[in-house]
Amino acid sequence: MVYKSNSNMDEKETSERICKGDEKALEFLYKKYYRMMTKLVISNSGTEEEARDVYQDALIVFWQKARSGNLVLTSKMSTFIYSICQNLWRKELDRKKRLSNEEKDSSVVLDTDTAEREKIIAKCIDQLGETCKKVLMYYYFEEMSMQDIADKLGFANTDTAKTKKYKCKKKLDELVKAQYSEKDFLD
Amino acid sequence: MAIERDLELLDDLISNRLTGEEKEAFEQRLESDPTLKNEYQLQQKLVEGIRNARVAELKTMLNNTPIPPASIGQSLLAKVAAWTVVSGIIATGIYFLLNKDQKEVVENNNKTVVENKVASEDTNKTVTQPSTTPALEEKSAVEKTEKKVVEVEKSSNKKNKKAFTDATRKTSSTDVAQRPNVFDPTGEDQSESNTRPDQPQAQIGTESITEVKASKLEVKMIDNDRKYTFHYQFKDGKILLYGSFERNLYEILEFFSDGKRTAFLYYKDNYYLLNEDDDKIKPLVVINNPMLLDKLKEFRSKSK
Numbered sequence: 001m002v003y004k005s006n007s008n009m010d011e012k013e014t015s016e017r018i019c020k021g022d023e024k025a026l027e028f029l030y031k032k033y034y035r036m037m038t039k040l041v042i043s044n045s046g047t048e049e050e051a052r053d054v055y056q057d058a059l060i061v062f063w064q065k066a067r068s069g070n071l072v073l074t075s076k077m078s079t080f081i082y083s084i085c086q087n088l089w090r091k092e093l094d095r096k097k098r099l100s101n102e103e104k105d106s107s108v109v110l111d112t113d114t115a116e117r118e119k120i121i122a123k124c125i126d127q128l129g130e131t132c133k134k135v136l137m138y139y140y141f142e143e144m145s146m147q148d149i150a151d152k153l154g155f156a157n158t159d160t161a162k163t164k165k166y167k168c169k170k171k172l173d174e175l176v177k178a179q180y181s182e183k184d185f186l187d
Numbered sequence: 188m189a190i191e192r193d194l195e196l197l198d199d200l201i202s203n204r205l206t207g208e209e210k211e212a213f214e215q216r217l218e219s220d221p222t223l224k225n226e227y228q229l230q231q232k233l234v235e236g237i238r239n240a241r242v243a244e245l246k247t248m249l250n251n252t253p254i255p256p257a258s259i260g261q262s263l264l265a266k267v268a269a270w271t272v273v274s275g276i277i278a279t280g281i282y283f284l285l286n287k288d289q290k291e292v293v294e295n296n297n298k299t300v301v302e303n304k305v306a307s308e309d310t311n312k313t314v315t316q317p318s319t320t321p322a323l324e325e326k327s328a329v330e331k332t333e334k335k336v337v338e339v340e341k342s343s344n345k346k347n348k349k350a351f352t353d354a355t356r357k358t359s360s361t362d363v364a365q366r367p368n369v370f371d372p373t374g375e376d377q378s379e380s381n382t383r384p385d386q387p388q389a390q391i392g393t394e395s396i397t398e399v400k401a402s403k404l405e406v407k408m409i410d411n412d413r414k415y416t417f418h419y420q421f422k423d424g425k426i427l428l429y430g431s432f433e434r435n436l437y438e439i440l441e442f443f444s445d446g447k448r449t450a451f452l453y454y455k456d457n458y459y460l461l462n463e464d465d466d467k468i469k470p471l472v473v474i475n476n477p478m479l480l481d482k483l484k485e486f487r488s489k490s491k
Contacts, residue, residue, distance in 0.1 A: 026245075027252045034254050056249050060242055121236030122243075133240070140202055140234045141241035169198070172233060 011077055018066045021142070021152060026063055030056075033078055040082065041089050054092065058084035068143035124175040132168035139165050197227050201234045282417065285470050404439055404450065408432055418470050419452070421463040426450070429468065440487060451483060458483045 017025035034055065041051035061084050065071040073080060125133060134153060138144045144152070150161040196213050199205045205213065217224045405425040409415070415429035426439065438453040439461070450461040452471065458480060459471040474480060 023245075023248060027248070030249050030252050031254060056246050057242075059249065060245050063245065117232060118236060118239060121233060122240060125236060125240045136237045137241040137244070141238045143202060143204075169233075172237075173230075176229075176233060 015066070015073065015077060018063060019069075019071070021067055021144075021148075026059065029077070029081075030059055033081060036078065037082065037085050040085050044089060044093075046089065050089075050092070054085055054088045057088055061088075064142060070143075120180055121176060124172055124179070127175055128168060128172060131164070132171065135161070135165045135168050136172070193223055194226070194230075197223075197230050200227070201231055278416070282470070286472060404441065406439060415468055418468050419459075419461055420466060420468040421461070422466050426461060427468075428452075430471075438487070440483065442486070453483075453487060 014025050014029055018029070037055040037058065038048065038051035041054050042048060046054070058081055062071070062077075062081050125136075128136070131153060135149060138149045138152065146158040146161045146165070149155070149165070150158050153161070155161045155164065196205070196209075200210060200213055217227055407425050407427050409427055409429045410431045412429050418429040420427040420429070428437075432454065436454075440451040440453060440458075442449045442451075448463070450463065451474075452459040452461055454471075458474045460474060462469065474483070
């Protein structure tokens with residue numbers, strides 16, 4: 001796949017490809033604006049690693065919006081992504097500031113619980129097959145329609161996609177419940 | 188235990204697929220049904236886990252994407268620096284190329300002159316050789332001449348001296364005609380008896396007709412020319428020196444012989460011939476001939 005750079009056509013093409021779920025277009029976008037976006041964080045008391053994290057998170061937000069059909073671009077893609085980066089970094093700075101003012105012990109306990117739960121679920125998701133994972137991710141993260149999921153994964157129709165999604169979700173549910181009691185997941 | 192329909196509604200709520208009214212109605216039910224609420228919390232965490240897994244997957248993909256290094260051409264400063272370096276390399280290359288060409292021309296000239304001398308000497312010898320000279324001596328003379336030619340190829344300075352010495356013994360009109368009219372101070376170390384009257388080099392050795400003095404030529408500096416950075420030009424009776432010469436001391440040495448002037452530039456311990464045959468801008472070429480250099484040093488010390 002060949003991308004030209006710095007023209008409106010390319011921006012449009014990239015945006016269209018991302019909306020269609022082309023991950024190569026996301027990689028292209030990531031490389032294209034990496035310096036510009038990470039500079040924002042680095043020049044605002046962030047580290048290179050934090051800058052990369054923020055930029056990746058911003059790009060994922062952009063991806064999710066584009067994939068779910070909720071993206072309405074009123075400016076250039078770079079401006080839009082830049083503003084997401086700004087918001088994310090501001091939030092992160094606030095979080096850091098708050099954390100330094102709070103009692104750290106309670107925060108650690110809370111974080112440990114959350115991390116443990118996430119670990120359990122991640123382990124169960126790993127036990128699912130690749131198609132199951134894709135169906136669930138496309139449905140819950142990208143918020144794709146059943147028709148798009150069917151097209152993307154080569155299912156015969158939306159009903160097949162719907163059934164597949166139902167079965168996969170049920171399987172995940174059983175896996176999690178089989179290993180841990182329901183109360184482990186209640187706050 | 189939640190019934191199937193409730194699970195579907197829960198799923199739609201978590202995946203943002205309920206309309207405003209449906210969402211509001213179902214949320215009210217959640218508040219009144221603790222079992223359904225517990226299930227909602229569990230399902231919410233599962234979906235959150237799925238979303239996190241997808242984020243992790245995308246992040247892994249991005250982390251594996253190679254980031255191109257910051258391009259050199261991105262900043263204006265870097266562009267200017269790159270152009271300066273490239274220009275410098277090209278200019279240096281041209282300078283050394285020209286320098287080499289000039290050197291080769293000078294060396295070739297010297298060689299031609301000496302070889303011509305030797306050839307003419309050989310001819311003259313045949314003509315002027317006394318009939319009483321034994322054949323062996325003639326052979327020896329020819330051998331010597333050949334040896335001289337070989338020596339010329341080895342060291343042009345040594346040959347010059349030898350050739351001049353030999354040349355003074357015999358006069359050849361062809362030699363005079365072929366000899367380029369270039370001043371050579373090396374002729375000065377020859378004794379008067381060895382001097383050829385028709386050669387400017389030889390005449391320089393006689394103090395009465397050769398004058399070495401500090402130059403009265405008007406010199407003008409042009410240090411802002413982009414094209415010519417170490418060049419000279421004779422124009423309107425002035426010497427124009429192209430380059431930043433004022434940073435260091437320089438001297439112009441003039442030699443007069445038969446009313447003809449030959450000028451040299453002394454700059455940074457090097458000597459350069461200033462050829463005023465035309466008013467073209469020419470590069471300054473350093474003189475490497477050790478004998479000529481010795482003479483120039485000697486004259487320069489005298490003129491101080």
